[in-house]
Amino acid sequence: MVPWGLIVSVAAYAAFPQHRTVIVAVSAVGSLVRGGKKKGKAVRHKSFVAGDPDRGVKLEWSSITCQLLDKKGNEVKKLLDGLNGSARPGRLLAIMGPSGSGKTTLLNTLAGQLPKSSKIALYGSIRANGVPIADSWHKQVYVRQEDIFFSQLTVRETLVTAAKLQLPSSMSDEEKEQHVEQLLQHLGLVNAAGTIVGDNKTRGISGGEKKRLSIACELLGNPSVVFADEPTTGLDAYQAEKVMQTLKDLAKEGRTVICSIHQPRGSVFDMFDDIMVVAGGKLVYSGPAGDACLEYFKNQGHDCPLHSNPAEFLSDLVGTDHTSADTEAQSAARIQRLIQAFAAHSAAQTGSSTALAVSQDLQASLADSEEEDGEEDGEGGGKSKRRLGLTAAKADGAGAGFWQQFKILLVRAWRQTTRDRATNVVRAMMNLTSAAIFGSIFWRMGFGQTTIQDRMGLLQVAAINTAMASITKTLNVFPKERQIVERERAKGAYAVGPYFLSKLVAELPVTAFFPALFSMVCYPMTGLHRTVPRFLKFLGATTVESFTSSAMGLTVGCIAPTTEAAMALGPSIMTVFIVFGGYYVNADNTPAIFRWIPNASLIRWGFEALCVNEFDGLTFEATKPTDLKTGRQVLERLSFADSSVAKSVRKEVQIMLGWYWASAYLLHKKTPEFTRLLPVSKLAGKESESGNGVEGAAGKSSVVIEEVIEASGEAVTAAEVTEVSAESLTTAEVTTTTTTTTTITTESASTEVETSVEEEFVEAE
Template sequence: MFTDVTYKVILKGMKAKQEKDILHGITGSVNPGEVLALMGPSGSGKTTLLNLLGGRIMKPTVGGSITYNDQPYSKFLKSRIGFVTQDDVLFPHLTVKETLTYAALLRLPKSLTREEKEKRAMDVIYELGLERCQDTMIGGSFVRGVSGGERKRVCIGNEIIINPSLLFLDEPTSGLDSTTALRIVQMLQDIAEAGKTVVTTIHQPSSRLFHKFDKLILLGKGSLLYFGKASEVMIYFSSIGCSPLIAMNPAEFLLDLANGNVNDVSVPSELEDRVQMENAETQTRNGKPSPTDVHEYLVEAYETRVAESEKKKLMAALPLDEMLKSKVSSPKRNWGASWWRQYSILFCRGIKERRHEYFSWLRVTQVLSTAIILGLLWWRSDSSSPKGLQDQAGLLFFIAVFWGFFPVFTAIFTFPQERAMLSKERAADMYRLSAYFLARTMSDLPLDLILPILFLVVVYFMAGLTLDAGSFFLSLLAVFLCIVAAQGLGLAIGATLMDMKRATTLASVTVMTFMLAGGYFVKEVPVFVSWIRYMSFNYHTYKLLIKIQYKHKLSSVNGMIIDDGLKEVTALVIMVFGYRLLAYISLRRMKLPSAA
């Protein structure tokens, strides 16, 4: 139940802050077994109202009362709410079955076993008619997958898997053909008939869809134009003198009215009188009411004829759900899995999702072709002469640069690309941010190790670097440390800026600076900028590779003393953890739905 709900946003102008009213005193209710549709033109406030009712907006600029079984919003209630966003936020490389199984493992209560959670996922697949495509990838912009209607059903399945008491949906039929849209709405009606409460925004439904709704809220410019049974909406507007003059889809008629468009609509005498009075005052001859006149008339008509009686009816509203009677006010958040289980589930999901991206033929070709070109250019190089030594140092520097550059520009997209998914899943309290962050960064490591091994095997033996097992594996370890440090920098830049263009620009400048200060191009760096090289993973990796290759041959190379390389390893390890800590702090500070 919601009474006199208002919402304002603060606009930061050039001179002073201004407040803009988005919603003006919206009142209504919805009971178990009912589907409530929120309708209105674009910008009328229906998505904002849906977010308020679903607990997605909790700001001091919200006014009025929103209660669930006469109780306020709580953390326990959050676990009983399903919220389907307008955008289909799904991982493209996971199958339908994998997507719903991971949702079940993370969201269903700890009291259930893994087998019971997996069975629940299969039950939802059959309930939504997805059994034929359960082993098909979801797909995306560059990956072929399931149809639009099936994607939408998977999104709904992600939410109904927890058997919610309330289900909120934002434009569930957008982008779907009329037949698919009808099937989605019929499914929502079936969910409601099972004793659930369904609230959905809808933009312009067909007449068949419109008649599936039990209750309707019509909004115009943030004001309530109608609340009541969907079947009685035409009777109400006829009673205030607004009737279609031609056969029309009720939804089209209502949206025309909400927009202030009275073409093909009878104009009530009260409104005509008002227009004539305004024309007399302004000495104009335009006989048609303006959209503003129509809007004001509809708001006044609803407030004088219906609003008070509807508020009285709300006093006798039914409870939402038996399960909520005693627990709805509980302040405790209910995680579906322990921290370790969250981490392990997200780790497995991360590897399954990204293995296709890591081992795409394009990426494998890029790495192997670079390795072969390097091997040919430095074919059987000899470090016994000063010139040969200088050539080999150039190869080692290129390896340090290549495996510093490559991971940065892969990692900067990680959090900006997954921001929508992170926001959606955190809003549903699916996992702790710390479990997600650690799983997301750790699941890349096994994948990150395979291509460098292939690269180094080709380059190492073609170029004739030091042929002993110890030197090879230490070189591999140095490259791996460089990759993980560079990846950390990319994660930190991406998490801090959360904008791909700005992150790419900053990463380009940073990587270029690190490369130039890497100890190969400039040996004597001026004191006032010498600190840059100590932050450069290229510099430490290059020095480490030099020391590994020539530790048994030379005491110094280009003035660099050959020691055990402990300082370089320490510096890289500090970067590995330091950059990741910065990325985690940036994620925590990012405005995401609250979860600890």
């Protein structure tokens, strides 16, 4: 079908410049009417159905401004200053700029992933296919710069676990596994599918394969928009090119792909369809990559040398030379000129691109109408694109339920715990070595008076060793695991309850094994109470203490932001518990203000249980009247006379449950929160109070045509009007007697035409 409406509209627009306003308005109305003809009402951007996996999503953003605030809420710095742009389906958009330019902040903003902070204020507008981003149903994913996985799972197991948790329950396990196999095939991970992911302790897949695994995990739901934060960081040239080729392939299949990147090699730069260059939070260039980009900068007086990397050329162009104060000032002046030049260039291009923009919308609407006609006639039913050969994930049905999540996570936790050979071997060697050393020092203790102190010393170091060995392992592992959990929970993969329960159940046998190893070596070597029931109680007390210490490590791991911070905080808290553990300071002599600490000390209750188990029923050699004859007298000296093994273990269990509850609560509360995008009008209000406008280069994402007609009838072109720099566009004074301003604002696929006649000046809002 020939799009006669489109042809006539474009021809009329070119032939009758004096009536362009009317022509554009009629064309836009016709576009809306045709788009909604089937249902009897207008349909916005019918050609880009948000959320439909077989349709593209066009993202448009305007006036994106990110402010860094002080404690009083006043602006300290603009991290992003009124950025406009768009990303289209089927094209790879790269956001480039030097370190600190704001490219990652912009990417996080577009993806809705900018961490929430009282020091950040975010303004602007983001639309998907003309619909406000909050109202859009499209699927989007964010591939983070850090590739964090459970190190002991294979590539296939990682993907299968994610698929079972995230894909709808209406899909069978076979369908989910088939989905995973397709991903492995198309992302080039088949050869690595059976290899564990690995970490710095265990060799696994390469950095490039980890990045592609990150992409694969995000592609499970077949998203329409893919964001990637510096995907080539830390990779060699070969792996970086393979990762970028993967993103390029995703774009070719109809997805909208946006990535931030620092300084790619030339072959990677050639893959970009569009680029945005930012410096100091402002826009230096936005448009097609390749020759068009280099031609633009050549026209600005900056010619890219022959046979050089365009990415390096751009990085040098917008980078700051800190060699001296003079070079720094020269760099700042050059960057400012480039920013102003592009603002003027963008304004000049606005009028000439209006007809094309409206025509493209009309063309899309007409094409959609033809496609619907074909579907009704039984044609085109098999013409929808298959992205990377993947079938769209089913939309019906919920994800895994509580017990299904528990089962899936239990398998993952068990594999991670039991396969971590390096950690388990080190823990085993530490316990065996400690037991052998303590056994050698306290070898075959007798029943003399001096052995009383020896026994107390042995039981104290046994309690400390058990606690420190357990908490050290947890602090080394959990902060990193917590990042994975927070990322997965942000996607709604599972709840805290199933995760926490599965982790405890999976680690229960392993956590119990190491205290048992220590006890079986140390107990007989030192000659402690030689009965089986006493040995079993010793073993039980150390095992419960190990669980409690691990629970405390989970809580510290939830509080500390990094592994290093956790490793500093955990032992510090444990030191306090050791001091008030009953050996160095008697509980009866503890100052009132600190009396709660012995009650909360896992060392105290572990030590108490071991002492009661050992001394109760023992008789010592006494040669002096002041000598302690029985173990009960020793317990009275320690203020443990009224205690029992069962009572001490119950107290230990209560502390353990308290730490577990605190850990689960903190995990639940640590669900990631992101900064909310506020309307530009609120920023306008703030700036107007201080006497500043808000338009400029950060103006609304609307198409503005200004035809200034002088009283004499001579027309001034749009390019001449927009020669004013972006900073001076807030209030444009016109010296003519009568000024006609026509503003056409395209929002949500509708066109609004406003005509106003003002005297003396034109104020753009």
